[in-house]
Amino acid sequence: MALARMIQPLYPRGTTALAGLLLAGACLHPAMAQEDWPTEQDYFMDLPVALTATRLQQPLQEAPASVTVIDREWLEQSEARNLADILRQVPGFIVGRENGNRPIVTYHALAEQFVRQVQVLVDGRSIYNPTSGGVQWLSLALPPQEIERIEVIRGPNAAAYGSNSFLAIINIITRHPGETRGEQVVTRLGSNGIRDLYLRHGGTTQQSAYRLSVYHREDEGFTGNHDPRDNTALRGRFDWDLASGVTLTTQLGLTYLDNGFGSATTPEYPEGGFTQDSGHLHLTLQDNRNPDALLKVQYYLNFLNLHDGYALDPCCPVERDVHSRRHDLEVESHLQLRDGLRMVWGGGARLDASRSQAYLGHDRWVRDHVYRLFANLEWSPDRRWLVHLGGMYESNELSGSDLMPRLALVYMPDAQHSLRLVASRALRSPSQVEKRFNERLAPPPMSGVDLEPEEIQSFELGYHGQWLGGRLVSDVKLFRDRFSDLIQIPYDAAYYRIGTDGYFRNAGDMDLSGVEGALDYRPWADLRLRGGLSLLDANPQDPEARRQADSVPGHILHLGMRYHLPGPWRLSAEYYHYGNIRWVDDSRGPATDAGDGFLDLHLRRRLGPETHLALSLTDVLASGYDTRTPASLPPANRRGTEGYVSLSMEF
Amino acid sequence: MTQTRKAWFALFLTAAFCLFSPPTRAGEAIAPCEAFQRILFLASDDTRLHQEVFQGLRSRLPQDIPLVYTALGGPDAAPWVQSTDCPCCLVVTSGTRALQHAAERVSRARVLSITIPREAYDRIMAQVPDPQRYAAVYMDIPLEQRIALTRRHLAGMERFAIVQSAQGPFAAQGADDPAEVVRLVSHGEADLVDTFTRAARQADAILTLPDRHIYNPRTIVSIMMTTYRQGTPLIGHSEALLRAGALLSIHAPPQRLGTEAAHLIRHPPADWGGTRQHTQEQVVAVNEQVARALRIHVERP
Known part of the structure; x- marks a missing residue:
C-alpha cells in the first residue's frame, strides 16, 4: 500500500x-x-478554537450602538446571588423586585412586572417567554462563576436580534468549559433564610471539554410577605471538537423552583405559591476552519411548565397553569468579503407553542411560526470610518411581516475616540396571550380588534473614548426614542379585577429623550471604579401613553468599586439609585423611588490559591419599600438589610 | 500491479548493491555521489502531516528520481530502510521518530532530516557516531527571527514574554535571550492563569514555545482567554495556535518543508554533513478576528 x-x-x-x-x-x-x-x-498538534468570532468582543469604539460590558474581572469578584443585581451596574437599567421573588428588569421605561421589551440571550439562545412575553428570569439560574461576560446593548437592535429586541439586549456569554476544569464548591449562608449551594465539575478529554453544575438557592423573600424561594438548577455543557476548527456545543439545563407568592395583608393577593419546571437543550455547530468565513448553525428548545393557582374563596380555587415551548433553528454566516467589508447574514425559523386554560381559554396548544432573514454589513472605507447597515425581515404569524432596519455611522478620528450616529427601528410583537386574550374576554367590538406590534424608532448620537492610556473609558450618548402603538394591558380589569372593560389594544405614542454617560476608571492596578448616570425625559404624545411616560424615572444612577486591599482582602461596593417611577402595572398606586438608594458591600478574604471567604451586606441603606409600597395594589415589598457569608473552593 | 512489481525489483537490486558495499565508520569521509541512486522518504507516522511533506518533496523532484514513501509502523518500512542503506542512497526522515530509527538502523546511506525541531535533532545526533552522513533542515524558526518578523508586522512591540514549564525542554534556556524578552516559569496547570496574567502585564506580546506542558488541548482555552482579557496578543509557533486564538503564527507549512528538502536534494552541498539549517519557509499568518477584537493593526510589508 x-x-x-x-x-x-x-x-x-x-x-x-x-x-x-x-x-x-x-x-x-x-x-x-x-x-x-x-x-x-x-x-x-490540534487545539480547540478558544477565541471564535462569536466569543470575541467587538471593540467598543467600533460598536454601532451603546454597549456596556460586565467583564469576567468584574464578575469574578461578584458575590451577587441574582443576575438582576449585577445588571444594576448597567447605565439606564431599572431593576426592581416583585412579590414571588421575581425580578423586574427594564431599560429606561415601561417598568412593570411583565417587562416584555427586553431581550436576553444566553450564548445566542433567547430566553424570551413566548406565552406571555418577557424574560424567563426565574429559569435563568446562572451563577457568575459560569459567565464569561455580559454584553448589554442599550437601545433597540432588532436588525441583528429580531423582534422584541426593543429596549435593550442582554447577551450573556458563558465560559468555555475548558476554562472551568476541576471542581468548585460555593456555599452561602445568611439571614432571611439564605442557603445557597453551587457545585461544579468540569473536565477535558483530548477532543472535548465539559462542565456539569448544580445551583441551589433558598431564601425567605421580602420581610412580611409570603414569597420564599426554593430554586434548583442543573446545567451541563459539552464542547466537542469534531474536526480541527469545527465544534459542536451542547448545552442542557433543567430548573425547578417552588416559590411562595402573596401576602397576608393584601386580600387580592392571598398567600399561595407556584412551582415551575423548565429546561432547555441548545446545540450549536460552529465551523471556524476559515477565520474569514465562520458558519454557525444552532437549534434550541426551551420549555416551561408553570403550576400556579390561588384562591380568593376557599371554594373556588383559580388555576393559572401555563405550558410553553419554543423551538428555534438558525443559520448564521460571518464573511470577510474583502478588506474593510464584512457581512453577517442568515436566517431562521421558530415555532412557539403555548397551552393555558387560564390565559387562552382552552386547554389546547396554540402554535405560531416565525421566519426570519437578516443581513448586517460593515464597511470601512478607511480606518477612520465605519458604516453599518443591517436589517431583519421577519414573517411572524402574530404580527405579520415587517422589516426592522438599522443604520449606523462611526467616525474614529484616532484609535482612542469615536463618534457614532445610529438610527434604528424595532418591533415588539404581541405575545401569544396578548394576541388571543381579546378573543376571549373583550366585549364587542374589541374582541375582533387585531393587535399590532409595538414600534420604536431610535436615534442616538454617541461618543466613546479612552483616556489616560486606556485606564479611563467613557461613553456618552444623546438619544431620542419614539414609541408608537404601545400595547395597553388592562391590568385593572384583567389582573386586579377592578372594572370590566378589559381588553388589549394599541394606544399611545411617547417620546423619550435623554442623555446617558458611563465611566470605567482604573486609577491604579488595585482599584477599579464604574459609574453611570442617565437623565431621562418622557413626553406622552397622547393621553393614552401617560401611564408609560410615568414609568420613566428622571434619573438612574449607579456606582461601583472593586478594590484589592493590601494582603488577601478585597472590597467591592455597588450603589444604585433611580428617581420616581409609577409602575405601568400599578397606575393607581403611588410613584416610588429608590429611597436612599441600594448599597451592597462585599468583603472578601483569600484563604488559599483557589479558596476565599466573603461577607456580604446587601441593601445597607434599606428603608421604605422596593418597587411596591403599602399604597400599591400588589403587596408592599419592605426593604431590609441582609447579610450572608460565602465560601468558595476550587480543587 | 506492474508498478508494484517494478518497485520490488528495484528493491531487490538496491538491497543486493547495498549488501556488498562497505560500511561507513565514524570519522571516515563519506563517498562522493553524483546523484542519489535511491531516495527513501521515511515518515514517523503514516499521517497526513508527513504525507503533505512528502507531497511537497515529490512535487519538486524530477519524476525520474526514484523516491519511495514509507512510514514507521508499516509492514514495508524495515525492508525499505534496509534496502536503501547504501552509500549513494538517501533517507529523508520526516519527524523525530523517523530520525531516531534511521540513526539506529541506517549505517551507509546519507540522511536528511526534516520536519524536526532543532532541539530534538541535537538530542538524537548526540548519540550518532558518524554525523557526517547527516544533514538537517529544522522546522523551528529561531527566536530572534520570530521577534524580527513580529516587529515587521506589528508596530510598537517592544517587550516580549515567554512562558515555559519548569520541567519542560526549555527550562535551561533563556541565558542568550535578547534583552527585550522576559521568561516566566509555570510550575503546573494550577499557576498557569496567574503566570500568563503576569506575562501579559509585563509584555506587549507573548511568544509561544513548543512546550507541551504549557500549550496543549487541556490548557489552551485558559491561556487564550486569559491573554485575551488582558489585551495581550499571542504570537504562535503553529497554525493550530492561530486557529485557537493567537494573533499571529510564524510557522513553516508541511508542504513547504518538503519543497525545501527537494531543493537541497537537487543541489546537495559539498559539505553534506555540515548542513544544519533552520527552515527558510517562514509563513506569517494573521487571525483577523483577533486583530480586530484587540484593535491591533497588522502591517503587511
Whole structure:
C-alpha cells in the first residue's frame, strides 16, 4: 500500500487541519508523551478554537450602538446571588423586585412586572417567554462563576436580534468549559433564610471539554410577605471538537423552583405559591476552519411548565397553569468579503407553542411560526470610518411581516475616540396571550380588534473614548426614542379585577429623550471604579401613553468599586439609585423611588490559591419599600438589610 | 500491479548493491555521489502531516528520481530502510521518530532530516557516531527571527514574554535571550492563569514555545482567554495556535518543508554533513478576528 503511493499523488492540498487532528490523537501515544523535548507534534498538534468570532468582543469604539460590558474581572469578584443585581451596574437599567421573588428588569421605561421589551440571550439562545412575553428570569439560574461576560446593548437592535429586541439586549456569554476544569464548591449562608449551594465539575478529554453544575438557592423573600424561594438548577455543557476548527456545543439545563407568592395583608393577593419546571437543550455547530468565513448553525428548545393557582374563596380555587415551548433553528454566516467589508447574514425559523386554560381559554396548544432573514454589513472605507447597515425581515404569524432596519455611522478620528450616529427601528410583537386574550374576554367590538406590534424608532448620537492610556473609558450618548402603538394591558380589569372593560389594544405614542454617560476608571492596578448616570425625559404624545411616560424615572444612577486591599482582602461596593417611577402595572398606586438608594458591600478574604471567604451586606441603606409600597395594589415589598457569608473552593 | 512489481525489483537490486558495499565508520569521509541512486522518504507516522511533506518533496523532484514513501509502523518500512542503506542512497526522515530509527538502523546511506525541531535533532545526533552522513533542515524558526518578523508586522512591540514549564525542554534556556524578552516559569496547570496574567502585564506580546506542558488541548482555552482579557496578543509557533486564538503564527507549512528538502536534494552541498539549517519557509499568518477584537493593526510589508 505504501509502495503504491510512491507514484501517486497522495491527498489534495489543505489537509493540514486534518493532519493536526490526527496528530492530536498521536500525542496520546505513550512513547511520544514521554519525550521531554519538542517534536514535530508540538507544531502540528490540534487545539480547540478558544477565541471564535462569536466569543470575541467587538471593540467598543467600533460598536454601532451603546454597549456596556460586565467583564469576567468584574464578575469574578461578584458575590451577587441574582443576575438582576449585577445588571444594576448597567447605565439606564431599572431593576426592581416583585412579590414571588421575581425580578423586574427594564431599560429606561415601561417598568412593570411583565417587562416584555427586553431581550436576553444566553450564548445566542433567547430566553424570551413566548406565552406571555418577557424574560424567563426565574429559569435563568446562572451563577457568575459560569459567565464569561455580559454584553448589554442599550437601545433597540432588532436588525441583528429580531423582534422584541426593543429596549435593550442582554447577551450573556458563558465560559468555555475548558476554562472551568476541576471542581468548585460555593456555599452561602445568611439571614432571611439564605442557603445557597453551587457545585461544579468540569473536565477535558483530548477532543472535548465539559462542565456539569448544580445551583441551589433558598431564601425567605421580602420581610412580611409570603414569597420564599426554593430554586434548583442543573446545567451541563459539552464542547466537542469534531474536526480541527469545527465544534459542536451542547448545552442542557433543567430548573425547578417552588416559590411562595402573596401576602397576608393584601386580600387580592392571598398567600399561595407556584412551582415551575423548565429546561432547555441548545446545540450549536460552529465551523471556524476559515477565520474569514465562520458558519454557525444552532437549534434550541426551551420549555416551561408553570403550576400556579390561588384562591380568593376557599371554594373556588383559580388555576393559572401555563405550558410553553419554543423551538428555534438558525443559520448564521460571518464573511470577510474583502478588506474593510464584512457581512453577517442568515436566517431562521421558530415555532412557539403555548397551552393555558387560564390565559387562552382552552386547554389546547396554540402554535405560531416565525421566519426570519437578516443581513448586517460593515464597511470601512478607511480606518477612520465605519458604516453599518443591517436589517431583519421577519414573517411572524402574530404580527405579520415587517422589516426592522438599522443604520449606523462611526467616525474614529484616532484609535482612542469615536463618534457614532445610529438610527434604528424595532418591533415588539404581541405575545401569544396578548394576541388571543381579546378573543376571549373583550366585549364587542374589541374582541375582533387585531393587535399590532409595538414600534420604536431610535436615534442616538454617541461618543466613546479612552483616556489616560486606556485606564479611563467613557461613553456618552444623546438619544431620542419614539414609541408608537404601545400595547395597553388592562391590568385593572384583567389582573386586579377592578372594572370590566378589559381588553388589549394599541394606544399611545411617547417620546423619550435623554442623555446617558458611563465611566470605567482604573486609577491604579488595585482599584477599579464604574459609574453611570442617565437623565431621562418622557413626553406622552397622547393621553393614552401617560401611564408609560410615568414609568420613566428622571434619573438612574449607579456606582461601583472593586478594590484589592493590601494582603488577601478585597472590597467591592455597588450603589444604585433611580428617581420616581409609577409602575405601568400599578397606575393607581403611588410613584416610588429608590429611597436612599441600594448599597451592597462585599468583603472578601483569600484563604488559599483557589479558596476565599466573603461577607456580604446587601441593601445597607434599606428603608421604605422596593418597587411596591403599602399604597400599591400588589403587596408592599419592605426593604431590609441582609447579610450572608460565602465560601468558595476550587480543587 | 506492474508498478508494484517494478518497485520490488528495484528493491531487490538496491538491497543486493547495498549488501556488498562497505560500511561507513565514524570519522571516515563519506563517498562522493553524483546523484542519489535511491531516495527513501521515511515518515514517523503514516499521517497526513508527513504525507503533505512528502507531497511537497515529490512535487519538486524530477519524476525520474526514484523516491519511495514509507512510514514507521508499516509492514514495508524495515525492508525499505534496509534496502536503501547504501552509500549513494538517501533517507529523508520526516519527524523525530523517523530520525531516531534511521540513526539506529541506517549505517551507509546519507540522511536528511526534516520536519524536526532543532532541539530534538541535537538530542538524537548526540548519540550518532558518524554525523557526517547527516544533514538537517529544522522546522523551528529561531527566536530572534520570530521577534524580527513580529516587529515587521506589528508596530510598537517592544517587550516580549515567554512562558515555559519548569520541567519542560526549555527550562535551561533563556541565558542568550535578547534583552527585550522576559521568561516566566509555570510550575503546573494550577499557576498557569496567574503566570500568563503576569506575562501579559509585563509584555506587549507573548511568544509561544513548543512546550507541551504549557500549550496543549487541556490548557489552551485558559491561556487564550486569559491573554485575551488582558489585551495581550499571542504570537504562535503553529497554525493550530492561530486557529485557537493567537494573533499571529510564524510557522513553516508541511508542504513547504518538503519543497525545501527537494531543493537541497537537487543541489546537495559539498559539505553534506555540515548542513544544519533552520527552515527558510517562514509563513506569517494573521487571525483577523483577533486583530480586530484587540484593535491591533497588522502591517503587511
